[in-house]
Amino acid sequence: MRPSPAEDELAAVAARAARRVAGVARLEPGLSGLASEVTRSALRSVGGVGGGGHGGGPAAAEGVRVRVDRSARPPVLRVSVDLIVSGRDQAAAVARAVQRAVRRAVADAAGSAPCSAAVSVSVLGIEPEGRDLR
Structure with a gap:
């Protein structure tokens, strides 16, 4: 199922918040993210469906x-973040910081909409020291 424009916008907000956390080398699309991108690309090639246009795309x-x-009840925002951490930082500490930053950012972006945010962070790898590509 294609995410709604609001979900796309919140994902962009969450991504910006995660990238700002010290120790995050970069965000990575995990397997489900890669599958989503393949689907979006196929839909775009068929007729322009599934492209960005909202929330930064x-x-x-x-x-x-x-x-x-x-x-x-109330609705829950389920946010999943896949990332690579810098080899200079402790992966667990970076993941916790990302979780807090993303939860705060999506709550602020959601505004007065009554909901809570469940944020999961997957560290897919550790960037060797000296190769922080952020």
Whole structure:
């Protein structure tokens, strides 16, 4: 299922927040992110469907997925962040900092909409020291 424009916008907000955290070398699309990108590319080539245009587009949120769980009361924003950390930092500490920063950023972006945010962070790798590409 294609994310709604609001989900795309929140994913871009979450990605910006994650990139600002010290120790994040870069965001990476995990396997589900790669599958989503392949689907978006196929849809764009068929007829311009599935492109960005809101919230900075898919590239702005690469490595981040947002889904709104409307079955929960109040609704829950489920945010997944896939990233590579710098070899100079402790991966667990960076992941916790990303989790806090993303939760704060999406709550601010959601404004008065009553919801909570569940943020999961997957560290897919550690960038060798001296190769921080952020």
